[in-house]
Amino acid sequence: MTDDEVVEALRIVARTGSLVPPATPEAIAGAEEAIGFPLPPLLRRLYAEVANGGFGPNEGILGVSDGAAQGNFADIAELYQDGPDPSGRIPACLVLIYDWGCTIWSLVDFRDPAGVMWVNHEGECWSQGVNLAEWLTGTLTGTLTVETLLESQPTS
Template sequence: MTDDEIIDTCRKIARERQAPPPAPPEAVAKAEHVIGFAFPTLLRRLYTEVSNGGFGPADGVLPVDVGQWNEHIAEAYEHGPDPTGGVPAGVVPLYDWGCTMWSMIDFRDPDGVMWSNADGDCWPQGVNLGQWLLAAMDGELRFAWPNGVPPEREWHRPEIAAERQES
């Protein structure tokens, strides 16, 4: 699927969800200033052509600036999901899975390589933003654990155990 097709599909989904209108280019520029890196191409287009957050899996990704959510992408980057500082500079929180688990996007790469972060550990997911969004649209997106398996300590949490039984 091309970037234009991904944008069209995300636009339809955003409309169904009654997501906010697109972000103004000034908001993207302000976020870039805080983050210190330019937005990956597809992500910039999604924010400025589709919606200021709300596209992607479930309730959607964080907005560029404050809208209906309390947190935005630059603020999440500044405060970070990882208090230990183990997240590389330019890897930005994008989607909050809950329970200190995030999908993050690498602003250092114009294709927007996706990363995972959980409990202070950070690793590449092996997909770019377009592939990540396609998996979300197909209902196939799951949190990307290293080697596809959560750490042993996670198997004891009821919500993880229930999800594993459903698979």
């Protein structure tokens, strides 16, 4: 799916009333300031035009301030500032957006406008080989699962 198709597909989900309202421009700017990198354009659009998180797999990705939370995690900037990886194995540009459970996280590379997706599992971090649009397409079609994430791990 193209970025526009992903946005439209998630707008349809939002119309069911199951998503929180979009983020304010101030909340998006605050997250970018706290993280130190601009949001990838598709993620910025989704937060601003569709919903402040809550879309994606299962209960959905984290939002920015006052958006969708996941468990004890309030928003991507707060989680980023708390330092998700005390071992230092997660590069500073990778932002946690979804907790699959069992120490498995999906992360977005904020250095790349396409939002390349990464996986962190038990301290190991690797590129999933898809961008945010492809990752979200996988969540919409049901082809993205925790098993497919773990299958993307390179072998040593």
